[in-house]
Amino acid sequence: MTEIQRYAAFSTDPAGGNPAGVVLDASGLDDAEMLAIAAGLGYSETAFVTGRPGGDGYRVRYFSPLAEVPFCGHATVATAAALGPGEHRFETNAGTVPVVVDESGVATLTSVDPHVSDLPADDLAALLATLRWSAGDLDPALPPKVAYAGAYHPVLAVTSRRRLARLDYDVPALKALMTERGWTTVQLMFRAGPAEFDVRNPFPVGGVYEDPATGAAAAAFGGYLRALGLVEPDATVLLRQGDDLGRPSRITVRLVPGEAGVRVSGAAVAIPGQPAPGKENAAVAIPE
Template sequence: MHIHRIAAFTDRGQGGNPAGVALSEQLPSAEVMQQVAAKVGYSETVFACPNGDGSWRVRYYSPEAEVAFCGHATIALGAVLGQTIGPSSYPLALAHDNIEVSVENRNGVWVSVLRSPPTRSAPANSALMAEALDLFGYTHGDLDPDLPPREANAGVDHLIVPLGSRSALSRMDYDLDRGRRFMRSHGIGTVAFVYRESGALYHARNAFAIGGVLEDPATGAAAAAFAGMLRDLGAIEGSLITIRQGEDMGEPCRIEVELTTVAGSPVNVRGTSRAIV
């Protein structure tokens, strides 16, 4: 099995979040996919095979478990499909949702756009927030007074915690084992901390302990959920937001999310990719 190693959501050809991408005529067994993902060691590896009806059957695995949906691996998959088959739109049949990724080549750079599952969000439970703040060493004074924490979903559940300053975002840290227990007990895919620089530009850091990863350099699924959350709160200015992530890790990433005003509708998450040599 050949594994393509792709960094997704790059910023001017640099940085990006690594993902493994495996295309095959049939999906391997769950046991084999888990073994391969653990050996590759990236936060996610995506496996895809043709369905026979023009769509692709897709599964995502972290080093420790299957994941229902992964944005950066989908962006990477789009780049590999573009290189292998050609620029097009590719319907994807996930474990629980049907989505689409389109890809084009712009001056030698592969640009992928994933259309997410429907979005939804709700106020974060106060007990959940108290536990999260204690885990990450924050207080209520660190929070953004104008953007309340929420639980949000665009294929995976996320706890999204807006912070009031960029310096607070830079301090994000926690114990991996304790974070894993926290996320497993509450069914959370990632805990996403965000800082609003402007109505169209945000900075983010995402803890992914449930996947065995302390922090993700770029998280497309959380970006989609966050955009849906902003829409639910009426906090969107225009139809496009940019999220910068990975800067505190030395892996700068750029995620663009385009959305309509229709509550709960899917959003489009865009990013560029590069091959990892």
């Protein structure tokens, strides 16, 4: 019988963070079975260790309730915590991701090389329409872009925390736009300080309304901040996510001069009792 572990990532409280499923031995599962497990859990992602390439390496795949995704940061943190302290190497569909877990259970992943591209004007207009935002809501100091560090995420910054808190998007329209463009989540943020941001991540293509914590988007956002010179070259950035959902998450993003990847750190804690959650306890289920 397949053993499914459940962790809350980017939190020390099982009631916070982003829940993730972890299957440490998925070598006997096919794609349909992994997708069925992910859909049954209802979490935004479940990680499956499907093999051991050798040494400290693990072949890891990630499934949302609707489809496989190339990389997932919070499920990486959860899987690394389940493996325990030490150095691990994850071979993902997006590339090699090293992860270090310290004795306190904090995991630090180093992303694949990030890159940032322009968000075409037509795509920006369509994205704003689906979010029910206007161009006047955007912070001109943080221009819209598309950032990548294993998955693609448009990045939009708003001028007020209140605007960020009032997220109410057109689910079918945003899902269709994201599917067409190959975007995994949308990184929405408000700059609260020189190296502090409040962030939210709609994820309708994965079958959930919103992620309470998104490590892949955090890595991409770190690449965005570095590429645009918006923080110091050796910055440590704090991302607050999940507060608006009642699942507070804290993500640390670190830029290391001379290192192409972005480091993303956070705690992960096992969810006591390991109950089967169902949709009501998923990241945030899309309303029926």
